[in-house]
Amino acid sequence: MSRRAILAALVAACLTARPGVAQVLLPPNFVDDTILGGLDQPNAMAFLPDGRLFVTELKTGRIRLVVNGHVGSTDPAITVDSLTNDNIERGLQGIAIDPRWPTYPYVYTCYTHVGSRMVLVRYTATGDVSNPSGGNIVLGSKRTLIHDFVDNADNHNGLGLRFGTDGTLLMTTGDDADGCTAQVLGSLGGKLLRMDVTRIPAGGGGPVPRALLIPTSGNPFVGPDSNACLVYAQGLRNPWRFGVDAMTGAILLGDVGENTYEELDEIFAGHNYGWPYREGPMVRTYPGCTDPGNTYDPPLISMDRNTGYTAVIGAAVYRPVMNGIANWPTLYSGNYFYGDYFMSRLRRLVKTGGVWGPATAVPGQPNAQDWATGLKFVVDFGVGKDGSLWWLKSYDDNMTSVTGAIHRIRYTGTTDVPLASLGAKTLRVAPNPFQDQVDLEWRLTTTGPVLIEVFDMRGRRVRRFEAEASAGRVVWDGRDDAGRPVGTGVYLARMRHANDPEQIARVLRLR
Numbered sequence: 351m352s353r354r355a356i357l358a359a360l361v362a363a364c365l366t367a368r369p370g371v372a373q374v375l376l377p378p379n380f381v382d383d384t385i386l387g388g389l390d391q392p393n394a395m396a397f398l399p400d401g402r403l404f405v406t407e408l409k410t411g412r413i414r415l416v417v418n419g420h421v422g423s424t425d426p427a428i429t430v431d432s433l434t435n436d437n438i439e440r441g442l443q444g445i446a447i448d449p450r451w452p453t454y455p456y457v458y459t460c461y462t463h464v465g466s467r468m469v470l471v472r473y474t475a476t477g478d479v480s481n482p483s484g485g486n487i488v489l490g491s492k493r494t495l496i497h498d499f500v501d502n503a504d505n506h507n508g509l510g511l512r513f514g515t516d517g518t519l520l521m522t523t524g525d526d527a528d529g530c531t532a533q534v535l536g537s538l539g540g541k542l543l544r545m546d547v548t549r550i551p552a553g554g555g556g557p558v559p560r561a562l563l564i565p566t567s568g569n570p571f572v573g574p575d576s577n578a579c580l581v582y583a584q585g586l587r588n589p590w591r592f593g594v595d596a597m598t599g600a601i602l603l604g605d606v607g608e609n610t611y612e613e614l615d616e617i618f619a620g621h622n623y624g625w626p627y628r629e630g631p632m633v634r635t636y637p638g639c640t641d642p643g644n645t646y647d648p649p650l651i652s653m654d655r656n657t658g659y660t661a662v663i664g665a666a667v668y669r670p671v672m673n674g675i676a677n678w679p680t681l682y683s684g685n686y687f688y689g690d691y692f693m694s695r696l697r698r699l700v701k702t703g704g705v706w707g708p709a710t711a712v713p714g715q716p717n718a719q720d721w722a723t724g725l726k727f728v729v730d731f732g733v734g735k736d737g738s739l740w741w742l743k744s745y746d747d748n749m750t751s752v753t754g755a756i757h758r759i760r761y762t763g764t765t766d767v768p769l770a771s772l773g774a775k776t777l778r779v780a781p782n783p784f785q786d787q788v789d790l791e792w793r794l795t796t797t798g799p800v801l802i803e804v805f806d807m808r809g810r811r812v813r814r815f816e817a818e819a820s821a822g823r824v825v826w827d828g829r830d831d832a833g834r835p836v837g838t839g840v841y842l843a844r845m846r847h848a849n850d851p852e853q854i855a856r857v858l859r860l861r
């Protein structure tokens with residue numbers, strides 16, 4: 351967001367100041383729970399596989415563990431060092447948990463650092479890493495993965511952080527108020543970066559060589575520039591928040607606009623999203639560089655800032671979760687929810703016939719466009735282990751100090767996600783252990799696209815199968831997608847299906 355827009359929004363917020371927090375209005379059978387208040391500008395969150403939650407605080411630089419609605423007995427888990435927090439946008443930003451937790455108890459975070467630079471770091475957790483109700487986690491052994499993101503301007507930092515479904519670490523970077531950089535592959539600014547973190551040595555230290563971060567599965571741009579090798583997509587302005595579809599791996603991102611449009615994009619490898627020559631659907635110019643006439647992906651949807659949009663928060667793709675006690679109805683599976691930092695509205699996109707568009711209103715939602723209202727100062731979203739959509743509010747509606755909160759939108763109705771039929775939905779592997787080949791056999795209660803993937807114990811996907819049937823079988827010949835035989839050892843086969851929680855089976859390969 352531009353400084354002018356921020357100031358205007360702050361003034362507006364003060365003029366309309368009133369006590370407390372607007373009520374969150376939702377469709378019938380949904381409630382908004384406040385899980386924990388009293389946080390100091392919480393900024394991003396990440397769930398552990400066991401349901402516990404890490405939250406970053408923008409200005410204090412604290413990472414706090416939340417267990418069953420309370421902060422951990424050891425609090426904070428760490429306060430990051432050498433933080434700069436002098437502008438509204440500077441501070442401790444995104445957070446992501448290693449998908450191999452607790453075997454690899456790593457927490458990744460990124461922040462604006464003294465010396466006009468931003469850093470991506472990894473901490474190693476010690477303490478209650480395997481105890482779902484344990485509150486004693488300490489983060490230490492800082493290892494710096496990237497130490498030299500330019501941070502000359504005090505805004506446009508990006509720094510959203512998520513893992514992709516293939517186990518790579520994805521990170522958004524803002525253009526640092528220099529739009530031209532978004533079109534320069536050798537600059538890390540204005541990009542979505544994709545990194546491999548599985549080859550980083552244990553313990554602290556760094557910065558690690560760039561080459562160690564380049565995914566072995568390949569990124570769209572190859573050397574000799576080591577920055578370009580981390581780039582997955584370019585032409586972004588200030589991409590702050592994004593979501594990864596847990597089933598399809600699709601990456602959906604909100605790019606904060608300048609003065610005219612906010613936009614949502616689906617990110618594809620090697621694609622260019624147009625900034626600074628495009629803002630939403632608008633063709634524009636930028637001082638210091640000239641549009642060479644490349645092909646730019648148009649946004650999925652643009653929001654005219656005259657309608658109140660100021661800083662879009664591209665949120666989460668909703669999917670029900672395994673054994674979620676409050677999974678939402680099938681209607682919402684695959685929906686992409688998005689809010690706005692200042693405007694308080696939550697809307698959703700659906701993909702129909704391969705095209706994203708605004709969802710049809712559900713009966714009883716607050717108004718024709720908004721699925722929910724009252725989410726002012728939302729900064730992050732995530733689907734919790736219970737199947738609810740959790741969200742972070744950076745402070746109360748008056749921006750009072752230390753009033754940030756964790757909320758959860760919970761479904762209270764009877765879900766039509768076939769939880770009761772989970773036992774009937776199976777992914778069976780036989781023979782197990784196997785030597786040459788193994789059958790991966792599935793059975794579902796409904797039809798639709800089925801995705802079966804095999805991962806090694808480092809979380810790397812080695813093989814992928816797609817099918818469309820309620821029951822069937824594929825044969826895995828012990829080779830990866832490139833036809834190379836995989837080594838002996840344990841593999842995880844994962845089945846995903848549109849409306850159902852995922853199924854995972856362990857497979858052991860012997861020789």
Ligand SMILES: [Ca+2]
Nearest residue numbers: 501503505526
């Ligand atoms: Ca900056």
Ligand SMILES: [Ca+2]
Nearest residue numbers: 623624625630
């Ligand atoms: Ca764009």
